[in-house]
Amino acid sequence: MEKLIGMSKKVIEVNLSSQSFSIFNVPDADIKMYLGGKGLGLKLIYDRISPGIDTLGEENIIAFMTGALLGTGVSCSSRFTAVTKTPLTGIMASSSCGGPFGESLKTAGWDGILIKGKSKNPVYLVVSSDGVEFKDAKDLWGKDAMRAQEMLGNNEGMLVIGQAGENLVRVANIASGHRFLGRAGLGAVMGSKNLKAIMAVGKAYKIVPKDKQAFDKLKKRALKYINANPFTSNDYRKYGTPSHLFHSNKYGSLPVHNFKKGMHKDGYKISGEEIRAKHDTKHHACKHCTILCGKKGTFDGKQRVVPEYETLALLGANIGIFDPVRIAKWNELCGIYGMDTISVGNIIAWVMEATEKGLIESDLKFGNPEGVDKIITDMALTKGLGKDMAFGVKSLSEKYGGKDFAIQVKGLEWSGYDPRGAFGQGLSYAVANRGACHLSASLLFLENNAGLLKSNTPRAKAGFVKFFEDMFNGINSISICVFTSSAFTLEPPLSKYTPNLMLGFLMQYFSKIAIPTTDISIYPKLWSSVTGIKLSKAEFLRAGARIHVLERYMNTREGISRKDDTLPERFLNEGRDSDPKKTTVPLHKMLDTYYKVRGFDKNGIPTPKTMQKLNIAYG
Template identity: 55%
Template structure:
């Protein structure tokens, strides 16, 4: 018993991963060489490298051969601000290409406390199980009493004392293609990880309190970097807005620029849209902080909805399960959010799929009772999706599959099978390019040029000038963030509060970004991130090497997708954004994608079909 209580120190990383065979009920240790750590950092990058080395192209995402890799970054378990994250990579049952998802909560930190940098899950159990991990031990436990329970019920049954849980709900068990997995009240949302866990008969992974404590390799240096990082975060305007209003802070600039998805992206605004803005929600729902540990931004909030204290819906949920469905009452949107959270479904894909169904019903392509603004029908539809009842068994496949079966591809708002997030690209052309080329589909977190186009107004949103350069920059740096596994929201404070952008007048910075984007981006100081990596891991890494690692990780993911058949024809947008202006847009804007895409390919080093060329692959040592 004394040995179990003894705390052993981890100097940054142990460079070992736990591999679990669900078929054979065995487990083993996989060592991580230091050079691979330097090249792929951790989190998403290291997860992709391990997946690339092990997964054959063409396998069935819901078959026994698919893998799930859960990976922490080097900051997991430290006091670095906003470092309470971990990453999952797998082949997605929704998109049929690489799936990746980032999550907050404490599960990743708990895995590290057991002495592991990550977990590889392979095979399939012959019956429902729960995995219990405690230091060097793995227990395979029968999950019969948990199967069928929703996420909250399963968490309560397992108990949360001295343990952290990653668990799926009925949607995952029923192989809903956009089912997610929960870590506490945070979710690995996108791409259908929950369905992959369900296909393996894996209800949950439980990590008990471990015997390891993470200690930065250079602790004094780490403390200085942390102090500087917190100072930058605490004075940044966007950070303070998110601290005050959560991600609902995004709603006001999006509404102002007519980019809010309304009625399946047919309009960009609505008279009732003010009801889903951050200030209105804070005023009407008595919000308070409910954040990941350790967090300095504090964007996670709880509030009073329908008489209960629950999570405030994130901006994406407010947009996709709200305005996009013709619903503007946060109490109603909270009901939808809670159903998804308990059943285990991604709110973005759920909302995008329901919006397609509503429009398809209007146009006579399908026959359902779904209508924009009908809240009770939405509640019923969400329950039906999770339980595969009625038309729900079709909706559970996602909007791409639905449109291929029933028609309506032009208004299925997805890219590569992934439903689009809550930013209409007709109001920000760079964001349109970012959606089209994003590796996992219509993802706003692969790159986020809209922050420069609309939030800060550094770039003209309705211009194509330089947008290919900004998309590439954001892709590289976000791939690196997700491999360090630090919250992407830190990018506001840790890059925009450095000397150049802080002291330079806005009009000068705007002029430079518009006219000399390559030079301006090269002058951005991102040094805090590699300094954190080096201080914790003991591995020297410059800003240039950090960005190069991000590029390597992004290109590796692209290569994995092209091995699955992705080509230029897949790097596109729904026809709605290319040929159909918003109903309420007097300027009749459309996304001029083709010219930006060709420039992006040349800049990236892709051939005319969108495949990374051999020179690029060799340069990045993939």
């Protein structure tokens, strides 16, 4: 096996219309400015598409990108990213996945693959170190995501869509093994191109770091941090992401009945602790992971994937169901058809409320599991009411009324945390580039669980949202799991030697000092040791800022501005049933400050000065 140091700097560009491909070299300057992964994918698409193109048309490009740490074996480094302009929202979206496709693509020698055009007939691609073969997918078309993977031999490097992607369901996902590029309907883009699957034939190259000695030390340090942090070494490792449920329910951020309530007496039944106790759970994690948040367990006598927190919250509590067995089965059904469980849960909850309010006719009722299986199937196959539901909550509310309880931002359905108990999280949802996304900036832990930032005040929130956005964009571009951030950011000198009360005070009132002292230097150090390119902590965060602002700029070219940086009416004007104070999110008090720290004008557009400062070519 040949050795490949860090990144190959080679990307394949495929045109499905002409069934042709070419290979290009990525300039060193772009590698340092955009790091790889999400950042590089975004930049390559920016260079190639014009604003206003049809998301389901030939001109749209979907990029699957690997990054520097992928294939090195450092903790939690199996992540790869897809980037495209998506039909659910009409703006840019990206999604990260820990399935095996990424490592196969990287060890085939590619930093990414860009796909444009549209095949006349269903096709799948085989990508190897030699290039791309175009294969007839007529026998695969119409098959669900799991069956299609079986038919392709359950090869490690597969990426497939189910019937939902084929039917252009706007919340369709893409599967890689038992992991998904879940959010924002990326599966519909593959479907629109008649592209059923991609198979990457890896293991042509062994990925080796440029500076092995430095890398080995950092690899050990990363593992030490993960094993020392209670969140990554205990909560996530024991219970997976369902460990959030207990806290969400306690702090009133659990979505219940389409976000009318923030907690429920039966919430504990779907908690990580309860699922572990009753369903014989085992690790079922992404490759090279040492946090091990992924789980499987026994549900109704069969081994199934334990639903993630988001699925338990949205496809469970939010529709009034607190039965882990049912939720595990619906989770599986969504995976089979290839749909995002977060969006599906929101859409069903909206239909339940719209039914209660007489806007729509359906048999779906909060707390009643009857009809949920059928409606999931109808959505995937675009039948009956499922045909309208396949377009998402925003589209439904535009057709039937009920915009005030359509829980979405910029067209993307909400993830699992009610922001009325955490204002910073509310701001991050409003301004996130891909819509209502919990992974753009995650303040909830600081605001609720750790109590380091006061949850019900706008103070300091804008600065922290910017910091997380920059850091998470960096993390998603170097190909490591974002969950490492809990372990890698909680070791700074400031938090290590300062009592929590004092630390909270500093973070709240002196955030301009507290934020820069946060030691996240392990990320750029790891990247440097692998690529051999020097990268300081400041440059890492600046690259993250560049990626964030470029994505924002691309979205503003599609018409996004201040009017879209908002929250559902429910969070701005309606208190939760469970909250006697009826707290709502004072978004307007945070938005101007956020624009200021981000370098946007009052309308939320990146200023020329910001674009120049970040070296983003535009105009």
